Amino acid sequence: MMVRRIAVILTAAALATAVACHKKAPPVARPAPPPPTSSTAPATPPAPPEPMREPTSVPAEPVRDDAIASASLDDLNRNSPLKPVFYELDSSEVSPAGQKVLDENATVLKRYSAWAITIEGHCDERGTAEYNLALGERRAVAARAYLVAQGISADRLRIVSYGKEFPFDPGHDESAFAKNRRAHFVITAK
């Protein structure tokens, strides 16, 4: 994915340079970015598809599957397939929308059965720092209980509360608060 994007950027940059030269503008020398190195991804763009061949028996979503299976833990957590669950003020109740998110997370966790997860409980800044530790815990516990009820082994689901110590949005308005009241999923092993 990333490699392809870099290739596109490089191509665009080359074209832009060519156009600029054509207009007799002074050439600009820029060091090219070093080629991306990765043990799992090729350093060159993939070959174009062969248009004449019939697409036969392609497994479902092979690219996505491979991307998730081969991504590093950091890359996975940066764009996580496990979505956060959001809560109301002072509440640890999982809303219908939260249940939907947890259903999807359960599907992912069943598919990647080797993954171990930490569920982080977080709070907004309106509650007190001290009480929020326990409230964040209760939010994480609520999310875990729902996943366990969906058949996910509790052994895979560690819990930690950060209270309001690590807000995701540093703002001080309701839109920031809403993002900060959450159970956040971190993949810790795969």
Add this chain to the structure above:
Amino acid sequence: MKHSILAGIIAAATLVGWPRAQQPPQPPPTTQQPSEIGATIGSEGGGPPRLAVPDFIALSTDAETVAIAKILGQVLWDDLNFEHEFAFIPRDVYASIPKATSLVDVPFDRWRELNADGLVVGTVQKVDTGVKVEVRLFDVRSRRSVFGKEYSGGAAANPRRYAHMVSDDLHLTQRALHGVAQTRLTFASDRDGERMKNTVQKRDVKEIYIADYDGERQTRVTVNGTLNVFPRWSPDGRSIAYTSYGKGTPQILISNIFQATREEVTRGNDENWLAAWSPDGTKLCIASPREGHGYTNLYVLNRDGSGLRKLTSHPSINTSPTWSPSGTQIAFSSDRTGNPQVYVIGADGVGQAQRITTSESYADKPTWSPAPYNEIAYTARTGPGNDVKVIDMATREVRQLTFGEGSNESPAFAPNGRHIAFTSTRAGKKQIFTIARTGKDLKQLTRSGNNEHPDWSAK
């Protein structure tokens, strides 16, 4: 009591080179009047005695000694002013009075003209072991010395500490008050801008800091590179217990700040938060959700981690413990009826918890005042933010100390019960402030990064 304080000072001075109080005080070489140690100055008209606190006299003319003399006078002024036990002759009129050059040529007549009841005269001298400071408090009318003491040690690097000792001695001998000039604050700070490792989120490390009571000499204690929060001084002022996420799960650690050693109070996979020392320093009360179900309850254990027993057993959140000064009761917050409220339970856990706050929608982080007051300060939700309030345990009267200037929380009493440190966002980021128990004398102590969860040392 006095001996144990002195022993503590001497022990501390031996370990870290703080100035040492030497007793008995040496009489000055000569005085205009016979000195009388142990008396107190009064005032005309019954108000607080009016003091003049000029810069100290540098007995040697080198730049360092002159600088120390200036600092001592200024810091002593601030220290004394903090408790409002004295009124002060404004410093800007001192220039009209010829400067004394020793303890024997004091122009008492001129100070009397300024209506001063008392005059602090201090000298600073370089000696082999560092700096020697001699301080006298003169009754301006009788021209007698009512207080005299000599301070010496190797701590020229920290002249402020001499002034703090003088201030505490003057408050004790003149006003029978335990001053707090030698006490310290501890708090958590993200000022170093270090990022948590092992996370893709941008999360700032928080480390434990200490500072003098006036916010000077802010010093980092922990170097964990993780989330270190909710520090609490041990009663002897030599250790700090705090909550640390160093191993991924929050645990209670103790830093022994003079030995630079660390102890693990709790360990393992259970989360543990918010340590509170028993007044005798042998036990800690902590909050833990270890039983599961999202319930948090209080536990008491020895400071070495042994002897754990459950203090509260309620299917709700029970957290934020604070001991009564006698050690017989523990106040905490519980959301057993909805949002958190403050409760009190016996330290043996026997009996029903008694609800204390009845007029708040949300009350947390009780902190029990020292004697002679019997009050509990707490954080109350008052609107979009929080404010610090105090409830009198005898009358149950509530008074409010902050009024919606930013959000205010995490109160901690000074050891004489006359001041409270807390966190406020009124200046932008989270910063540590102190305020008198009357609600006056607001003072901002920190300015760099976010600073929060203050605690005030007993010594």
